[in-house]
Amino acid sequence: IAGITQAPTSQILAAGRRMTLRCTQDMRHNAMYWYRQDLGLGLRLIHYSNTAGTTGKGEVPDGYSVSRANTDDFPLTLASAVPSQTSVYFCASSALPGSTGELFFGEGSRLTVL
Amino acid sequence: GQNIDQPTEMTATEGAIVQINCTYQTSGFNGLFWYQQHAGEAPTFLSYNVLDGLEEKGRFSSFLSRSKGYSYLLLKELQMKDSASYLCAYMDSNYQLIWGAGTKLIIKP
Numbered sequence: 001i002a003g004i005t006q007a008p009t010s011q012i013l014a015a016g017r018r019m020t021l022r023c024t025q026d027m028r029h030n031a032m033y034w035y036r037q038d039l040g041l042g043l044r045l046i047h048y049s050n051t052a053g054t055t056g057k058g059e060v061p062d063g064y065s066v067s068r069a070n071t072d073d074f075p076l077t078l079a080s081a082v083p084s085q086t087s088v089y090f091c092a093s094s095a096l097p098g099s100t101g102e103l104f105f106g107e108g109s110r111l112t113v114l
Numbered sequence: 115g116q117n118i119d120q121p122t123e124m125t126a127t128e129g130a131i132v133q134i135n136c137t138y139q140t141s142g143f144n145g146l147f148w149y150q151q152h153a154g155e156a157p158t159f160l161s162y163n164v165l166d167g168l169e170e171k172g173r174f175s176s177f178l179s180r181s182k183g184y185s186y187l188l189l190k191e192l193q194m195k196d197s198a199s200y201l202c203a204y205m206d207s208n209y210q211l212i213w214g215a216g217t218k219l220i221i222k223p
Contacts, residue, residue: 040215041215042118042201042203042212042213042214042215042216043157043201043203043211043213044213045210045211048210058210090156090157097209102147102159102162103149103157103159103211104159105156105157105158106156107155107156108155108156
């Protein structure tokens with residue numbers, strides 16, 4: 001059972017380049033989320049999707065975009081990467097939006113922007 | 115607001131008990147979560163409290179007091195594998211999770 005798969009696991013990127021982080025889940029969860037995790041800070045929500053075809057902005061959406069063409073996939077795109085986007089990115093899903101159940105996380109994508 | 119606080123780091127001894135506190139301030143509240151995160155890995159769900167009181171799950175228990183904006187995670191019979199960061203998060207009125215920075219728990223033999 002894969003759960004949530006993120007790719008790439010790690011990437012070094014030059015500033016100004018475009019980058020897409022991929023996220024796929026096989027649990028048929030309706031809601032999906034992208035977080036970034038930085039040392040000394042809590043997880044911060046970038047974008048979310050309550051169901052296929054809809055997306056919403058989280059706490060720190062600037063510089064990022066997402067799409068949700070189907071239930072399984074939720075890619076995160078950095079149109080023009082900047083050094084402040086160096087972080088560990090986690091994709092997560094839950095059965096229902098705002099679910100009172102648990103979030104399931106991918107293993108993370110470590111991104112370094114130089 | 116998005117005020118949530120937990121200690122940065124704690125140290126405990128194998129076999130002992132440790133309590134990790136979390137305080138929060140919010141106008142809308144829909145529950146309190148605890149997650150465990152080993153270094154370099156993804157967070158994994160530990161507990162969810164929406165009503166006041168203690169929820170016990172094996173060696174781990176979680177407590178909530180909504181009137182005090184306070185929760186704690188209690189870990190008993192500590193094992194070396196419990197060395198990890200413990201993340202506290204509350205669900206706000208928009209059903210979004212607001213996360214603390216995490217408490218790094220170091221277990222010594």
